[in-house]
Amino acid sequence: MKYVNHLKPAEIKTLTDGFRYSPSSRFRIRCHAILLSNKGYKIDKIADIIDFHRNTISIWIEQWESMGICGLISDASPGRPPIYTEQEQEKVCKWIDEQPQQLRDVQVRLEKETGKSASLETVKRNLKKIKV
Numbered sequence: 525m526k527y528v529n530h531l532k533p534a535e536i537k538t539l540t541d542g543f544r545y546s547p548s549s550r551f552r553i554r555c556h557a558i559l560l561s562n563k564g565y566k567i568d569k570i571a572d573i574i575d576f577h578r579n580t581i582s583i584w585i586e587q588w589e590s591m592g593i594c595g596l597i598s599d600a601s602p603g604r605p606p607i608y609t610e611q612e613q614e615k616v617c618k619w620i621d622e623q624p625q626q627l628r629d630v631q632v633r634l635e636k637e638t639g640k641s642a643s644l645e646t647v648k649r650n651l652k653k654i655k656v
Contacts, residue, residue: 526585528561536562538593554584554596561585606650607642608634613654620651627651 531539542555553574560570567585571578587595608616612634619630631647634640642650 526561526567526582527564528558528585528588531558531562535592542593542596548598550598551596557581557584558588558596607640607646608638608650612638612640613650616647616651617654 536559539555539559543552543559546552546555553576557570557574557576560573561567561581565573567578567581570581574581584596589595615637616630616634619633620627623629627644627647631642631644634642634647
């Protein structure tokens with residue numbers, strides 16, 4: 525069975541503070557998993573408690589062992605890929621120049637030409653992103 529090696533009091537304090545006060549829910553859950561492992565809980569039991577797959581818990585323990593607290597911090601996630609290509613966004617800019625008050629018409633025209641549907645809010649967000 526894989527367990528966290530005995531933690532030092534300073535490590536327990538750091539993990540406890542991370543579990544209690546971190547704004548990141550992912551980090552809090554990972555700290556909790558390491559603390560439970562330190563208390564002797566098996567990976568399957570930890571997985572049941574925090575509702576994650578046992579392989580995920582195992583990865584967290586390995587990351588803790590190799591990198592310490594830094595191994596529990598998530599990298600920035602790039603998010604969802606954009607719906608529209610740069611060329612399609614350029615078309616939207618041109619259409620907005622032609623009809624600046626008709627976003628609904630731009631949305632319909634964009635759907636007809638690209639076959640991609642998006643809410644009016646998504647169209648607005650994309651326009652804001654490309655500074656219109």
